[in-house]
Amino acid sequence: MKETENCMDNQEYDVIVVGCGPAGCTTATLVAQKGYQVLLLERDELPSFKVGESLIPGTYWTLKRLGMIDQMKESHFPEKYSVQFYSQTGKPSAPFYFFENDPHESSMTWQVLRSEFDQMLVKNAEKHGVEIRRGTHVHQVLFDDKKAVGVRAKLKSDKNTRDFRAKVIVDSTGQSALISRKMKINVADPKLKNASIFTHFEGAFRDEGIDEGATLILHTENKDSWFWYIPLPHDRVSVGVVGSIDYLMQAKEKGAQTIFDNQIKKCKPLQEKLENAKQVFSVKVTKDFSYRSKQIAGDHWVLVGDALGFLDPVYSSGILLAFKSGEMAADCIDLAFERKDFSAEQLGAFEAEFISGMDAFRKLVYAFYSKEFSFAKFLKRFPKCKQGVIDILSGNVFNQEVQEIFKPMQTMYPTLKDLSA
Numbered sequence: 001m002k003e004t005e006n007c008m009d010n011q012e013y014d015v016i017v018v019g020c021g022p023a024g025c026t027t028a029t030l031v032a033q034k035g036y037q038v039l040l041l042e043r044d045e046l047p048s049f050k051v052g053e054s055l056i057p058g059t060y061w062t063l064k065r066l067g068m069i070d071q072m073k074e075s076h077f078p079e080k081y082s083v084q085f086y087s088q089t090g091k092p093s094a095p096f097y098f099f100e101n102d103p104h105e106s107s108m109t110w111q112v113l114r115s116e117f118d119q120m121l122v123k124n125a126e127k128h129g130v131e132i133r134r135g136t137h138v139h140q141v142l143f144d145d146k147k148a149v150g151v152r153a154k155l156k157s158d159k160n161t162r163d164f165r166a167k168v169i170v171d172s173t174g175q176s177a178l179i180s181r182k183m184k185i186n187v188a189d190p191k192l193k194n195a196s197i198f199t200h201f202e203g204a205f206r207d208e209g210i211d212e213g214a215t216l217i218l219h220t221e222n223k224d225s226w227f228w229y230i231p232l233p234h235d236r237v238s239v240g241v242v243g244s245i246d247y248l249m250q251a252k253e254k255g256a257q258t259i260f261d262n263q264i265k266k267c268k269p270l271q272e273k274l275e276n277a278k279q280v281f282s283v284k285v286t287k288d289f290s291y292r293s294k295q296i297a298g299d300h301w302v303l304v305g306d307a308l309g310f311l312d313p314v315y316s317s318g319i320l321l322a323f324k325s326g327e328m329a330a331d332c333i334d335l336a337f338e339r340k341d342f343s344a345e346q347l348g349a350f351e352a353e354f355i356s357g358m359d360a361f362r363k364l365v366y367a368f369y370s371k372e373f374s375f376a377k378f379l380k381r382f383p384k385c386k387q388g389v390i391d392i393l394s395g396n397v398f399n400q401e402v403q404e405i406f407k408p409m410q411t412m413y414p415t416l417k418d419l420s421a
């Protein structure tokens with residue numbers, strides 16, 4: 001056999017899912033639950049560090065459908081009841097407790113170590129009958145004219161490439177966004193050209209009681225950037241700074257660690273919380289993470305999770321949107337088999353509902369990045385909007401009512417033109 005020869009896997013699957021993150025595992029598990037044959041392919045041989053450690057309450061309903069609530073309750077992941085914002089002057093808002101709206105066990109969620117959480121999702125997919133192959137890097141989706149028919153992958157264990165065939169190909173490759181980058185149908189969000197620098201600390205300040213697992217969002221002075229503060233197991237706290245690429249990377253010759261340390265100095269309450277803490281590993285950097293694919297599905301293929309689009313980390317919406325798109329795509333795939341219709345219209349039938357939910361987050365993200373906006377001032381003037389704000393922060397974004405907070409917000413901040421878009 002020649003070095004570059006392709007081998008064909010003889011078996012044809014119903015569905016191939018590429019990427020073992022929250023989106024891929026959700027789609028694969030729910031499709032397998034319906035009795036279809038699913039192959040889940042993952043590039044990494046072992047689960048590894050990933051950013052994206054804070055869940056929001058709306059993830060409860062997907063975890064429930066996946067049959068994972070008991071496992072989450074038994075895990076060592078800190079319980080998260082609220083999110084709290086610190087202004088650029090260092091003043092904290094009152095915590096936004098998720099149970100204020102609708103007390104239910106779903107009003108509490110978790111802060112997770114992604115290597116462990118993703119592995120739990122993978123094991124659960126396996127339990128539901130999904131065939132999983134790690135160390136399998138998909139290089140290409142195979143098309144017959146416009147119809148996706150399979151994937152070509154390189155196995156770590158084998159120097160040849162291998163072709164796998166299926167009726168439906170799900171791209172859940174996260175920010176690699178295999179299909180949309182190849183087709184050049186990704187559109188970056190021009191208002192969110194941001195970068196992030198992050199790491200973990202040990203021995204940092206931890207609040208007590210139900211505030212122990214709260215996510216803190218802290219603005220730096222001048223509001224040019226903000227930090228997340230996410231309590232994790234093993235006395236760890238995840239700390240990351242986010243700001244525009246132009247601002248954060250202007251002194252990039254100094255190195256990411258120096259930029260990170262300088263940003264901490266611009267955030268007094270964070271400095272205090274990290275006073276006795278030890279940094280656990282070298283800072284990591286990511287940028288240009290906010291984009292969306294113009295097309296959600298095609299003939300026999302569909303995108304889910306970050307492969308479809310990512311907004312911004314400020315409200316920890318990534319995993320919720322990965323879960324929801326995974327769920328919605330799985331339901332569309334089931335119907336596609338029932339109707340023998342694998343068109344873009346059928347596989348992407350969830351587009352309008354999903355994008356409207358994503359837009360609720362997007363509008364609140366734009367407000368957050370505007371220098372004039374303040375949650376405290378907005379809610380002081382429009383106290384009735386608190387429920388809508390908590391709904392969005394909880395991830396209850398898939399009903400039109402949550403959009404109602406944007407009319408008064410527009411009145412108060414007329415320069416925020418995109419709120420009505």
Ligand SMILES: Cc1cc2nc3c(=O)[nH]c(=O)nc-3n(C[C@H](O)[C@H](O)[C@H](O)COP(=O)(O)OP(=O)(O)OC[C@H]3O[C@@H](n4cnc5c(N)ncnc54)[C@H](O)[C@@H]3O)c2cc1C
Binds near residue numbers: 043172196310319
């Ligand atoms: C700075 C930052 C902070 C964030 N913080 C949060 C947060 O606090 N809370 C939150 O909910 N979200 C957060 N997110 C977002 C969150 O991490 C993602 O939205 C989430 O991981 C998306 O899940 P996914 O399954 O779509 O992709 P991923 O989790 O990225 O999974 C994709 C998988 O595909 C695999 N893969 C990629 N290419 C290939 C290939 N060619 N072949 C085979 N396998 C492949 C990868 O190895 C990976 O395992 C953050 C994001 C950023 C950038």
